Amino acid sequence: MLDLIVIGAGLSGMLAAHTAARAGARVAIVSKGLGALHWSAGTIDALGYFPDEKTPVSSPLAALPMLAPNHPYTLCDAPAAWREFAALTHACGLPYAGANADANLWLPSPAGAARPTWLAPRAQLAGDLARAEPMLIVGVRGMRDFFPELIAENLRKQNHAARAAFVPLEVITARHDSNSVQLAHALDDPARQLKLARELKKIVQRGERIGLPAILGLDNHPNAFQTLEAETGAAIFEIPTLPPSVPGIRLNDALRRELHRLGVRVDVNMDVRGFHADGARIAFVESETSGQPLKHRAEKFLLATGGILGGGIQSDPTGKTWEAVFDLPLTIAPNRGDWFRARFFDPAGHPIFRGGVAVNRVFQPVNAHGAPVYANLWAAGGVLAHADPILERSLEGVAIATGVAAGKFASQA
Amino acid sequence: MPKIETDLLVIGGGATGVGVAWDAALRGFRTVLVEKRDLTHGTTGRYHGLLHSGGRYVVKDPHSAEECIRENRILRKTHAHCIEDTGGFFVVTPEDVNAYPDQFQAACKNLGIPCEEISLRAALQREPLMNPRAARVFVVPDGAADSFQATHSTAQAAQIAGAQILNYHEVVALIPAEGDPARVVGARVRDVARGEDVEIRAALTINAAGAWAGVIARTAGVTVNVIPGKGTMLAANHRLINTVLNRCKMPDDGDIIVPIHTVTVIGTTDEKVQDPEHLTIEPWEVELLLREGDKLIPGISQARFVRAWAGVRPLYQEHYAGASRDATRDFVVLDHAARDGVAGLLTIIGGKWTTFRLMAEKTVDKACEQLGARKPCSTAETPVPGVEHGHYWLGHRLREVEQNHLQSELVCECELVTRAMLENAARNNPTLTLDDLRRDVRLGMGPCQGGFCTYRAAGILHELQVQNSQSKIQDPNTWHVADLQSPARNAKLEIGNWKLGVGTPNLLLRDFLQERWKGLLPILWGRQLKQERLDELIYLALMNADHLPDEDAVSPMSDFYSRRGISTTADTEARDA
Ligand SMILES: Cc1cc2nc3c(=O)[nH]c(=O)nc-3n(C[C@H](O)[C@H](O)[C@H](O)COP(=O)(O)OP(=O)(O)OC[C@H]3O[C@@H](n4cnc5c(N)ncnc54)[C@H](O)[C@@H]3O)c2cc1C
Numbered sequence: 001m002l003d004l005i006v007i008g009a010g011l012s013g014m015l016a017a018h019t020a021a022r023a024g025a026r027v028a029i030v031s032k033g034l035g036a037l038h039w040s041a042g043t044i045d046a047l048g049y050f051p052d053e054k055t056p057v058s059s060p061l062a063a064l065p066m067l068a069p070n071h072p073y074t075l076c077d078a079p080a081a082w083r084e085f086a087a088l089t090h091a092c093g094l095p096y097a098g099a100n101a102d103a104n105l106w107l108p109s110p111a112g113a114a115r116p117t118w119l120a121p122r123a124q125l126a127g128d129l130a131r132a133e134p135m136l137i138v139g140v141r142g143m144r145d146f147f148p149e150l151i152a153e154n155l156r157k158q159n160h161a162a163r164a165a166f167v168p169l170e171v172i173t174a175r176h177d178s179n180s181v182q183l184a185h186a187l188d189d190p191a192r193q194l195k196l197a198r199e200l201k202k203i204v205q206r207g208e209r210i211g212l213p214a215i216l217g218l219d220n221h222p223n224a225f226q227t228l229e230a231e232t233g234a235a236i237f238e239i240p241t242l243p244p245s246v247p248g249i250r251l252n253d254a255l256r257r258e259l260h261r262l263g264v265r266v267d268v269n270m271d272v273r274g275f276h277a278d279g280a281r282i283a284f285v286e287s288e289t290s291g292q293p294l295k296h297r298a299e300k301f302l303l304a305t306g307g308i309l310g311g312g313i314q315s316d317p318t319g320k321t322w323e324a325v326f327d328l329p330l331t332i333a334p335n336r337g338d339w340f341r342a343r344f345f346d347p348a349g350h351p352i353f354r355g356g357v358a359v360n361r362v363f364q365p366v367n368a369h370g371a372p373v374y375a376n377l378w379a380a381g382g383v384l385a386h387a388d389p390i391l392e393r394s395l396e397g398v399a400i401a402t403g404v405a406a407g408k409f410a411s412q413a
Numbered sequence: 414m415p416k417i418e419t420d421l422l423v424i425g426g427g428a429t430g431v432g433v434a435w436d437a438a439l440r441g442f443r444t445v446l447v448e449k450r451d452l453t454h455g456t457t458g459r460y461h462g463l464l465h466s467g468g469r470y471v472v473k474d475p476h477s478a479e480e481c482i483r484e485n486r487i488l489r490k491t492h493a494h495c496i497e498d499t500g501g502f503f504v505v506t507p508e509d510v511n512a513y514p515d516q517f518q519a520a521c522k523n524l525g526i527p528c529e530e531i532s533l534r535a536a537l538q539r540e541p542l543m544n545p546r547a548a549r550v551f552v553v554p555d556g557a558a559d560s561f562q563a564t565h566s567t568a569q570a571a572q573i574a575g576a577q578i579l580n581y582h583e584v585v586a587l588i589p590a591e592g593d594p595a596r597v598v599g600a601r602v603r604d605v606a607r608g609e610d611v612e613i614r615a616a617l618t619i620n621a622a623g624a625w626a627g628v629i630a631r632t633a634g635v636t637v638n639v640i641p642g643k644g645t646m647l648a649a650n651h652r653l654i655n656t657v658l659n660r661c662k663m664p665d666d667g668d669i670i671v672p673i674h675t676v677t678v679i680g681t682t683d684e685k686v687q688d689p690e691h692l693t694i695e696p697w698e699v700e701l702l703l704r705e706g707d708k709l710i711p712g713i714s715q716a717r718f719v720r721a722w723a724g725v726r727p728l729y730q731e732h733y734a735g736a737s738r739d740a741t742r743d744f745v746v747l748d749h750a751a752r753d754g755v756a757g758l759l760t761i762i763g764g765k766w767t768t769f770r771l772m773a774e775k776t777v778d779k780a781c782e783q784l785g786a787r788k789p790c791s792t793a794e795t796p797v798p799g800v801e802h803g804h805y806w807l808g809h810r811l812r813e814v815e816q817n818h819l820q821s822e823l824v825c826e827c828e829l830v831t832r833a834m835l836e837n838a839a840r841n842n843p844t845l846t847l848d849d850l851r852r853d854v855r856l857g858m859g860p861c862q863g864g865f866c867t868y869r870a871a872g873i874l875h876e877l878q879v880q881n882s883q884s885k886i887q888d889p890n891t892w893h894v895a896d897l898q899s900p901a902r903n904a905k906l907e908i909g910n911w912k913l914g915v916g917t918p919n920l921l922l923r924d925f926l927q928e929r930w931k932g933l934l935p936i937l938w939g940r941q942l943k944q945e946r947l948d949e950l951i952y953l954a955l956m957n958a959d960h961l962p963d964e965d966a967v968s969p970m971s972d973f974y975s976r977r978g979i980s981t982t983a984d985t986e987a988r989d990a
Binding site for chain 1: 865
């Protein structure tokens, strides 16, 4: 019999499972999909902006105490969880680091904006916009999702020295319909790494650092990165691309290997849609199959299905919203007219995305009176109420902090 | 102030105005058309997409119905490539069993509208998702029409015949003759892209500004009471049907479903509004359309909807005060000399997209009368460029992309827009915003509503800007707007010159995302809401596009969502007055 089933294989689910497994619990993950990492920048964003505030957050650590009382960060020790995460990435060979001080790190976005983040993989660190070396942003002619001229021009507009250049696609692959993942696979090949390095050497000037689309290898990424730096003699940094996100996939794969090592079984393509409770205890959850629903039994359950993005929260045209597995109470207004603001980029964000499952101090979903809905259920990540992690640029930071916390509480209970 | 002299000045770049310019140029008039934004910015770009057979009006408004069937037959020849020959059903749902279907059938016969009753089984074989409890089904020659392409092709035909088409040129006021306020001699026009005024002097000015016609007329002291009837439509993300479905009853809300390109569109509502520019879509309209849609296609309300939009009918009826649904669909040419004692000005108003060619013909006939020239109309026999492609069919882009291995070139996967299509559209058509390219090649019109292609398109246009100096000018006589739609032809076309400078890529991106947002807001639930959240992940978390430079830049599109935009428009002036 399992001690804990985590529903959802995104960052929060994986961290929750990892934490519980490290504490000695027998854990499994069942999940419909793979979580938002595949769509993300591959960085750990902790807190970049407060809703409706123009000035960005310079230090998430300093900003945490200023958050609204219900914010998920106020329920847990986020900085400790981020430190644990950083240590974990070192242990799995994909080391993440942040700025030196307690400040956010500012990295170039695929549009050439400066994006605030807390921890970034080694391959993105040389993009630090606090550094002075001029940037050479190199695109691959024929690659769809990366625009070096756009990035360089926007960086210049923000007073960073940057220029753009291209290398031909043939340097990396003969296939013309390659997306970022296929290009990254091609660059797992040491011969192609060398070929790319030679092209870069022709165009880079002394003192420049080189920004490339985030396609520098998947399985053989550390080698690709070292070869390019060694052969060009320049600092290299990756800039994330439109999804699929190669840095996100690397992180996902590293964490999955770590979970595997700890004996945590991960089943994806399992859409958990039903459950059975004996009074206040959940006995099992059910996933959809072509035939009979499959029953998954455990002592405890942890919900990490993500919010609207992950499919953990569903909605219909009448303004009804529901939590997809346990039909837990949600904090979302029942009227569609109250869900959105007139401007897509409204700095206050769209109210619906702040809604979700409310939890108590030990991350158990609660009803309107603050009492736990089920005695053996915990929740973490995007499904939680009282934060809009995309607006705040806290998506991964919240996933890690709440995943670690909920995993800890669930395994201790 | 720069000056232009011409015989005819046409105001409005919708179907009607462009049709007038085409007809007038073919008859040998020197013609200038001004449109305040892109062609089809008005109702023409926000309509339902139905090439009427006349069936809809056959009982209520037989005169309109007769015009529809006549024009339907003509447009199938002159604008074949803009039309998909879907055919249409008039469906008697259980709610519609009364005397109307028999009246309908008799009236069609009377007017010569082909109308064949088929068995329910045959109907369901053709349209399996149609209501299986329908009592009767009639087949009529309805079609689906792409008004973007039709208007652009007509504009190109007009240009080839010598007309000058100026978009992003907005009439500020009509100009009275010196010493004779009862004569209009042209208009003062704002070149919106350059921010400067132009004076256009014309022997005759034709007001084809649709729902805005009253605003234009007012600047010459003339009252034209347009009845602005707003209609809302919803697009579901698949082709659920391949035939136009109409309810067989008196025209009402939500009783037509049109399959067009990759989507299925339910429409419409009909509400009197004040301002034709800034339209809001109310939740009750969405609910009504879903409810009514279910009666023709049970379960369509559960489909994924990708967009909602609204247009304003430029209906006109002298001394009318009733509901807009009941106002006539007829058109009129107002001769303001006879009607109001103001010479040099005609207004063409009312009608339907389907009858735009006829409206243009009658207008230019009147112009001939006034200018003392007698020249026959030839538009009914003159196909526009692109007609050689034959009728539109849904698979044409996919087939070309697959046969020519252009998958790697796709900028918009939903609508199969290749990079070359986008670049050619930007360089051969005046382009200020990504929305202009949407109208040209359907950029961002599919399920992801610009999630992926907005960034790509902004990046590509920016690259074009950077390389612009090396390109060559394309001859408008050898290049066809219809080519825009073809992945294969664009792969071989030489890229033409840039016609208008676009704004910064940051502005392009912001404007287009906002424009898409406007159409998403009314239908965000379920899977489309999830898609929207993914778009936020991309544009906020990944791109940080809400913190890009050029935050204060504005374009002619920005005034849709912020009042900081270009504000010296005739309509704001009129509103403020
Ligand atoms: C909801 C709805 C659905 C419809 N569905 C159908 C259908 O399925 N089939 C059909 O046949 N018909 C349909 N119609 C009717 C049809 O769309 C319209 O009759 C037709 O498009 C009107 O074209 P227009 O050129 O007269 O007006 P518009 O297309 O509105 O053109 C007027 C133009 O004038 C421009 N303008 C305004 N002010 C100025 C200025 N100051 N200076 C310069 N330019 C200016 C505007 O920008 C606009 O582009 C529908 C209408 C509505 C509202």
